[in-house]
Amino acid sequence: MKTAPKPRGPWIHRFSIRLFTVILAILVYWVLGFLVGDIESIQGPRYSEIEKEYVDQALVEQEGRLAESIAEIDRDIASKREEMQIVSDSSQNLQKTINQLIELQKVTVQESAVLPEAEQINLSESLESFLDSQEKYQVYNEELSELMDQKRGLESERLDLEKEIEGQREPARSEYERLKENHDLRLAMLQLLILVPLLAAGAFLIVKKRDSIYFPLFAGYGAAVLLKVSLVIHEYFPTRYFKYVLVIGLLIAVVKLLIYFIRVAAFPRTQWLTRQYREAYERFLCPVCEYPVRTGPRRFLFWTRRTVNKIVLPNKAEEERPYSCPACGTPLFEECPECHGIRHSLLPYCEHCNAEKEIPDASSVRNI
Known part of the structure; x- marks a missing residue:
């Protein structure tokens, strides 16, 4: 069949x-x-909840209040510096005005003239304003210095508090890492519990x-x-x-x-053997030892797998005869028992009458 x-x-x-x-x-x-x-x-452990169990919340609240106080002092410092900048700008303008009035007074003295009363009053008022600005700048500077001292004191207190809280957070972090690792492991096992049977089913289907x-x-x-x-x-x-x-x-x-x-x-299967034999016949090489099949017009030619298609065959026609590989003794061409034509010994069908034969396996191919 x-x-x-x-x-x-x-x-x-x-x-x-x-x-x-x-x-x-x-x-x-x-x-x-x-x-x-x-x-x-799936929700895992929350660090905030674990931290509450290990860290004194009173210290956390105190740290928050210190942070708010430091932030408020920073705002006061910034505001004080703006006020000092305004006073400084005003002092510089007054100093320029005073210098101009003094220069005017020098010129008046050199010319043996009298400085107008309005200019003298203006000079006196400018000097008073300048001195007031300098005094106000000095007061602002002292207040700024006090704010900076307060900030340094609060930051030192917060630093000590952070060290104490950090010491309490270490075991909280360790506990969180342990719980998270266990949670991740449970997630992995749950995922693999679903994926591994699916993978086993896929491997079974691929093999079978x-x-x-x-x-x-x-x-x-x-x-x-x-x-x-x-x-x-x-x-x-x-x-x-x-x-x-x-x-x-x-x-x-x-x-x-x-x-x-x-x-x-x-132990190759029949389809692999058939494919191996077919490819060898196409290149006119013995399927067993790859010795060139020198029969018919190729009797006195030489070729390899790469040059087989480049060989020019002579036009001389020769009678087909049974042929065995001279290197390994494998029968390659034989007489068909049905039509008595010459057929390939290792292929399933006769090219003349289409008669079928069983493909010999690798162990018995030389004993045909």
Whole structure:
């Protein structure tokens, strides 16, 4: 009974299958992200509540009052400096006016004239205002100095208070870190409790259904779940633990793949053998030892895998005959028992009558 070959379909269909496999993986990863996000929204420990249990709230309130007092003094200092700046500007203007009046008086004396009475009154008033400004500036300066002393005293008191509070916050932080680590671990376990069965189901489907026409569905689903599980492990588990998990997982995967390819090479399935034999025949190389198949017009030619398509064949036609590899003895061409034509020994169908034969495995290929 002939085995029907699997149709590959047009390239647009193959491209669409790969495209929608990737889209399926993205959508599955997206849905898993929603699921993981909902689990992550579970409320964990609050530092403010833990701090209340370890830190004296009276000290915290006192620290707040000191901070308010310091802020109020800062505002007073800023206001006092503005007033001093105004007085300083006024003093400078008065000093300029006095200097001008003194210069005018000098000129008047040099010219043996008399300074007008209005100018003399103006000079006297300017001097009095200048002295008042200097006195007021001195008072403001003393008040500013007192405010700075008060601020330094309050800051020193707040610094001592902060040291005392910081000593009480250390155990609060340690307790918070412990509770948060336990909470994160519970979240990770809850997420893995959901994701690991999904990953196991994906691995089972990939292994059991690898020959199914719906294999791309299982492959896309399994890849998305595997990526999400890896990210969850990387996020919640410490790096020193995650690297061991990652390396062990990669070791298991590599060993599994190595065993698989060793078994495929040692005990290949029929479809792999057929493909191997077909590719060897296409290059006119022995499927077992890759010695050139020198039969027909290629009898006296030389080629390799790279140069096989560059060889120019002579037009001389030769009778087809059975042929075995002279290097390993593998029969490559034989007489068909149905039509008695020359057919490929290692391919399933006769090119003349389409008669089918069983493909020999690697262990018996030389004993045909």
